[in-house]
Amino acid sequence: MSAPAPAPAATTEGGRRRPRLHLGTGDRAAAALLLLATVLAIAWANSPWGETYEAFWGLPIELGVGEVVLRTDLHHFVNDALMTLFFFVVGLEVKREFTLGELTDRSRAIVPVVGAIAGLIVPALIFLAIAWPTGQAHAWGIVISMDTAFLLGALAIIGPKFPARLRAFLLTLAVVDDIGALLVIAVFYNTGFDPAPLAIAVVLMVAIALVRFLRAGRGIAYAVLGIALWFAVLAAGIHPTLAGVAVALLIPVFPPARSDVERTAELTQAFRESPNAAYAAAVNRSLRESISINDRLQGAWGPYISFLVLPIFALANAGVHLNAETIGAAVVSPLVWGIVAGLVVGKFVGITGAVAVVTATGLGRLAPGLRMPRIAGGAALSGIGFTISLFIVSLAFTDPELRDLGRVGVLAASVIAFLLGWAVFTVGDRLWPPQPVGKVLVRPFDPTRDHYRGRTDAPYQIVEYGDFECPFCSRATGSIDAVLEHFGDDVCWVWRHLPLEGVHAHAKDAAQAYEAAALQGRHLELARLMFANQDALETDDLCRYAAEIGLDVERFLDDLHSPKVVRRVEDDQLDAEVMDLHSTPTFFVGGVRHTGPWDSRSLIRALERSVETPRSIG
Structure with missing residues (x-):
């Protein structure tokens, strides 16, 4: 497990988070830098100057204010202080996922959640079965956690077709994996509790939770109280990196408000x-x-974690001595084989098996486009354990020889897991070729059915799936009006319904009101009123707007919940479900899904490119 590589900032639509779904150079670059640091650490530790590796990371450090002084060494500073920032960013992502992300939707989250739990338990059981007789069973935490940075980097290197849905699944899996790893460290790898500092830590956490109510200086307050909490947690006997998680979970996260x-x-x-x-x-x-401070901090700290903190951690922890003695001991060591079997076999069997059971029993279902071969490939790559695995190696063992064996096991398991994942994806995609989901409009524009503005034979075409309660839909922001003004009669804009009923209580009624008004030919006027009054979409409000634009209100009310109108809205919803659309606004430009910003300039450029570039779904 590790902090996700930097990606384009997530945007929030209609109260939901648009997942970061695109594999790019960021994933590969972060994984490559982490790998480079690992190779450098191993080369350094096994070079003629190998003795300087331990000597350098053992350099003493003193941190203090006045008479309060913390004495440590460079290695512990990296693992205890710098890694607090890593856990802080992980905690921010966990908080966001539970508040706005994939884990807010039970039906979509249950499959990766159950898979992740099995991926925590099964590896630990396999390790215990192998290592129990050796007296090293307490190190079972080494095998429970995946490394997200390496996993996403490996996925980008392997390059399976249409990876977006799998990547979203694996990120959700990683969030639950994060939570499990953090709990294991807090409960099983502490040095004993001291009640007095623990009480101070609790008071500090209450103070951190109240910082959100300050009118100014919240950033400084979070920093000062967070540092104080770090010292209190350390004094309490709990690993201090957990202070980073605590602060992150107490920082608020919210979608942008339209008024702001x-x-x-x-x-x-x-x-x-x-x-x-x-x-x-x-x-x-x-x-x-x-923008919530959670989003701002993730955007600000994420690159430093991926491109600075984690490579430094790898350089400080991956320096295993690969001499003949160590390799010979590793080959016959139950500890090494327990780590390899736990990470490679345990993750693969645990995640794949749990997902198969959950989907077969109907307790959950995979997102469109995800099938078991894809899940198996992702499960295999989840055996790449690095950051937390090496971290727990340093917590579980004080004997340098056992630490070297533990590191050998982690590195060997990561290489084997990558090769296994590559093989599963290669064979699986050849036998069951993946198909794109949601990239191409499933129902082409139909002028006899659709609501549209512009010429039916216009060279430019844009289809919008929207929600009348969504504060960022195009008519609410005015972006489509600007597009229509720019292209004039050369563009055809089509509106389809995607009411997000889970977050917008009145969206479905508003969509049906639009269709009821369409039966009297006044739907565009009603749409403008509803977008202008998104906080007032009760039935009485809708009737008032109907009267204001001159509709027959009695007929409007009869049509509002009529089977014809309800089916019309549900037809659009079913199309959206087939394409796995779950956020608004979603645009299709020239029949192909638009990704990226939806301001008027971006949409205009996308429309122009749709004519210049032949459509491709590959």
């Missing part, structure tokens, strides 16, 4: 008309406050 975004736009316009320092400061403050 509009306020920022107003301030930006004021600055544009009269640039001055006061307006500039107000714009910066408004921009910061419109």
Whole structure:
């Protein structure tokens, strides 16, 4: 397990998080740097200057204020202090997933959650079965955790076709894996509890939870209280890296509010008309406050964790002595074989088996486009254990020889897991070729059915799946109006319904109101009113808007819940389900799903490219 590699910032649509689904150079670069640091550590430890490896990381360090002094060495500073930042970012991601991400949807989360739990338990049981007679069973925590950075990097290197849905599944898997690993470290790898510092730590956590109510200085308050909590947790006998998790879980996360975004736009316009320092400061403050501190911290710290902290950790912990004696001992060591079997076999069997059982019994279902061969390939790559595995090696053993054997086991398991994953993907994709999901519009534009603006034979076509309660849908933001103004009669805009009923209580009724108004030819006028009054979409409000635009209100009410109208909205919802759409707005430009920003300039460029570039779904 490890912090995900930097990716384009997630956006929130209609109260839900758009997952980071695209494999890119960030994943490969982070994994490559981590691998390079590992190779350098091994080369350093086995070079003619190998004795300097332990000597360097054993250099003494003193940290203190006044008479309070913490004495440690460079190796423990990396593992106890720098890795706190890593666990802090992991905690931010966990908090976000439970609040806005994949883990908020039970039906979608249950499969990876159960798979992750099995992927924690089965490896531990396999390790215990092998290592129990040796007296080293206490090191079972080494085999429970996957390394997300290496896993995503390996997935990018192998390059299976259409990997987005699998990547989302593996990220959800990794979040649960993170939680399990953190609990194991807190409960099983502590040095004993001291109640007095533990009580102070509890008081500090209460104070951190209250920081959100400060009108100013929240960043400084989080930093000061977080550092104090780190010292309190250390003094309490708990591994101090868990302080990073505690702070992260107490930091609030929320989707951008439409009012905050509009306020920022107003301030930006004021600055544009009269640039001055006061307006500039107000714009910066408004921009910061419109995005939750969780999002800001992930964006700010994520690259440093992936490209600095984790490579330093690898350099400090992967320096195993690969001499003939160590290799010979590793070959016959139950500890090494327990680690290899736990990570490679345990993760593969545990995750694949649990997912198969959950889907076969109907307790959960895989997302469209995900099949068991893909799950098996991801499960195999989950055996790449590195960051937390090496971390627990340093906690479980004080004997340098046992630490070397533990590191050999982790490194060997990671190589074998990569090769196994590559083989499973190669064979699986050849026997069961994957198909794209949601990339191409399943129901082409039909002028006899669809609601649209523009010419039916226009060279540019854009289909929007939207929600009248979504504050960022195109008509709410005005982006489509700008697109229509730019292209004039050369663009055809099509509206389809995707009411997110789980987060928008009135979205389905609003969609049906649109269809009821369409039966009287006034749906566009009603849509404008509903977008302008998104906080007032009760039935009485809808009737008031119907009267305001001149509809026959009695007929409107009869049509509102009629089978014809309900089926029309549900037809769009079923199309969206087939394409696995779960966020608004979602656009299809020229029949192909648009990814990236949906501001008017981005949509205009995408429309222009749709004519210049032949459509491809490969």
